[in-house]
Amino acid sequence: MKVRSLLLVASLGLGGVANAQEAAPAAAPAAATKAVELGGQMKFLSDAPVEKIFGTVDGVSGKLATDAADLAKTTGKFTVPVASMKTGNDKRDEHLRNDAWLDAAKFPEITFDVKSVKVLEDDKATPVRTAKLEATGDLTVHGVTVPLTAPVEIKWKDDKVKASTKFTVKLADHKITGANGVIGKKVGETIQIEGTLQGTAR
């Protein structure tokens, strides 16, 4: 009798516990990873002794995964469509896309794979959070991949994100030789790139 009642109490107890677990499932961990999608326009400048060439590229996009609590845990990829580059001269834009330069037919996109991020400053003030970062990754231009570290300034408000950057690219690093010794005279050996992309974080 005692054993039976003990067993009964134990099974009731266990049942109660089981029911409690069913009624209140364990709280799911807060979603720390955010998917950030950015888009916009980048500008570039070639400053050579003979001429300065200014251009833009539209349709630049970025897809990133980040931890809102720790921006250092950010990885992702930016894509630049070579075909949308403009410099104000149709003939020159054609040359830019041909095989002597960026060879858009073979390499239609310039990509930057973000491998790691270093947080220099992170002001989590509301309503706008601002952060200064250094993004390190692989920049692939003309089919040649070279490591690149670029400074990035982030602004984050609710689900809106804005990223600004400025860096230089050396054409020779990506085996871009141009035509007839033009690089260094009519086209700069390094190209200055800057831009601001905007988007949302989900």
Add this chain to the structure above:
Amino acid sequence: MRIGALVCLLLALAAGGVWVASGKHLATLTSKPVEVVKTDDFGDEVKEIQWQETFEPGLDLCGPAGGGFLGLGALLLFLDRRKRRAAGGAPARRRVDAA
């Protein structure tokens, strides 16, 4: 022909003038960047570039045009001098005989 040469010279100068007035570009511009300022979701001003169709001749057009007119003008002047010499109108070249 002299008038023709003068006209060519003026046209060559005009080609140079057009090039300078257009901004002294090396390559002819078929579109030019126009800055459009917008306010973004953060209240910041964002400057976006839009390309506006235009035609601003560069050295690639004005150079050959100006050079061509200059060359044509020089040729017309040369032909004019030859014609005048043949007709006895141009001053004879002095021949300095050795003493």
